[in-house]
Amino acid sequence: MSTIHKSPWLLHYDGSSCNGCDIEVLACTTPVYDVERFGVINTGNPMHADIFLVTGGINSQNAPVVKQIYEQMPQPKVVIAVGTCACTGGIFKECYNILGGADTVIPVDIYVPGCAARPESIIDGVVKGVALFKEKAAALEASQKAN
Amino acid sequence: MISSRVIIAVLYVLLAPFVIGLLDGFDRKISARMQGRKGPSVLQPFFDLKKLFEKEFLTANKTQLFMIYSYVFFIILSGVIFYAGFDLLLVVFSLSTAAMFLILASTSTHSPYSAQGTHRELVQIMSCEPMELLVAVGFYLATKTFNVSEVVANSVNSNIIYLPGFFVGFVFILTIKFRKSPFDIATSHHAHQEVIKGVTSEMVGKEYGMVTLAEWYENAILLGIVGLFFLNSNPVSFVGAIIAILVVWFLEILIDNTSARVKWQLMLKLAWGVTIVAAGMNLFLLEIIMG
Numbered sequence: 001m002s003t004i005h006k007s008p009w010l011l012h013y014d015g016s017s018c019n020g021c022d023i024e025v026l027a028c029t030t031p032v033y034d035v036e037r038f039g040v041i042n043t044g045n046p047m048h049a050d051i052f053l054v055t056g057g058i059n060s061q062n063a064p065v066v067k068q069i070y071e072q073m074p075q076p077k078v079v080i081a082v083g084t085c086a087c088t089g090g091i092f093k094e095c096y097n098i099l100g101g102a103d104t105v106i107p108v109d110i111y112v113p114g115c116a117a118r119p120e121s122i123i124d125g126v127v128k129g130v131a132l133f134k135e136k137a138a139a140l141e142a143s144q145k146a147n
Numbered sequence: 148m149i150s151s152r153v154i155i156a157v158l159y160v161l162l163a164p165f166v167i168g169l170l171d172g173f174d175r176k177i178s179a180r181m182q183g184r185k186g187p188s189v190l191q192p193f194f195d196l197k198k199l200f201e202k203e204f205l206t207a208n209k210t211q212l213f214m215i216y217s218y219v220f221f222i223i224l225s226g227v228i229f230y231a232g233f234d235l236l237l238v239v240f241s242l243s244t245a246a247m248f249l250i251l252a253s254t255s256t257h258s259p260y261s262a263q264g265t266h267r268e269l270v271q272i273m274s275c276e277p278m279e280l281l282v283a284v285g286f287y288l289a290t291k292t293f294n295v296s297e298v299v300a301n302s303v304n305s306n307i308i309y310l311p312g313f314f315v316g317f318v319f320i321l322t323i324k325f326r327k328s329p330f331d332i333a334t335s336h337h338a339h340q341e342v343i344k345g346v347t348s349e350m351v352g353k354e355y356g357m358v359t360l361a362e363w364y365e366n367a368i369l370l371g372i373v374g375l376f377f378l379n380s381n382p383v384s385f386v387g388a389i390i391a392i393l394v395v396w397f398l399e400i401l402i403d404n405t406s407a408r409v410k411w412q413l414m415l416k417l418a419w420g421v422t423i424v425a426a427g428m429n430l431f432l433l434e435i436i437m438g
């Protein structure tokens with residue numbers, strides 16, 4: 001499980017965000033920030049993804065969607081909540097349809113705060129996610145060996 | 148003679164993934180530079196492939212894995228037939244058999260996303276197949292043989308002199324075969340396209356890794372056919388063939404980075420249009436000259 005940190009493929013899901021954080025996630029792939037230099041690919045297919053980036057809060061409509069995407073991703077996987085909305089519900093927290101942050105439906109590993117989260121901090125979060133990924137991969141391998 | 152053919156075939160099986168994987172790495176680097184980015188390491192495709200084999204294996208249907216193994220097997224078989232210098236027509240047929248296994252693999256899961264991708268893949272096959280067959284026919288008309296080793300041994304001049312139209316048509320469909328814009332219709336690498344991963348969308352971990360590997364083997368055959376246009380009985384022509392392959396490869400990257408995606412209807416019309424005009428005219432003239 002040594003190469004996984006060299007090729008983290010992302011899946012970006014927009015919950016009920018204001019689109020601010022999504023634009024910042026996209027900014028990471030532009031020439032200014034160029035996350036592809038770390039081997040990051042924005043894949044769009046849960047089956048091929050290693051890291052799940054959630055922006056925006058969870059509402060009663062997207063809760064099953066987020067859950068399903070999470071379940072479709074093969075192990076090992078890391079979830080990163082990007083922006084205050086995805087961390088806690090943010091400014092939409094009191095709305096009648098909002099359940100809260102991404103951790104209300106799936107386990108979140110890394111929280112990237114900010115409204116909107118800066119591209120630098122998103123990249124920071126992804127790098128932390130990749131480190132965590134290595135740990136999870138090693139744990140998975142150990143548990144597979146034990147069985 | 149026989150032993151050298153065996154050696155080339157063995158070298159193909161052993162080295163094709165490394166050579167094409169590296170070309171793929173340079174492709175991503177050059178593409179990034181064209182877009183004003185730094186780009187990943189040239190070894191990135193190998194990192195990606197290794198990671199895919201290390202992921203957990205989930206599948207909706209066990210037969211999918213078998214179909215994918217068959218796909219890889221037939222692609223490698225086609226490559227061995229080609230590089231060992233056997234029948235060019237057999238290579239084309241064996242490649243389409245392999246494509247059929249890819250279709251069976253993607254439809255075996257009954258996912259709507261795969262189904263959409265499969266439909267596109269079939270349209271792509273329909274666009275490319277006539278040209279692939281015509282290339283074999285072109286070589287036959289120019290050299291009176293389908294046998295790859297005889298095509299090389301019997302030609303005093305490079306066959307590109309007789310087959311420029313076929314070459315243009317073949318390079319055109321290479322853009323479709325390499326899954327590059329504007330024709331990345333069945334699978335796209337980018338998350339903001341209309342169909343994402345299409346035909347490979349239900350292939351997880353090692354399955355997707357195998358498909359990537361098979362594509363590298365297939366690209367090695369296609370680039371080999373590009374080289375065949377320039378090879379003749381003089382061993383020096385080998386250098387010309389390599390240069391031609393690199394130029395075509397660079398051209399594909401340039402097209403990929405300068406064009407927007409088209410709809411599949413346009414792809415079909417363009418591919419058949421170029422096939423009929425370029426290869427058709429060439430065929431007609433060749434018949435007159437040779438006949």
Ligand code: SF4
Nearest residue numbers: 017020083084085115
């Ligand atoms: S954290 Fe701010 S910028 Fe991001 S989605 Fe929420 S409101 Fe928009």
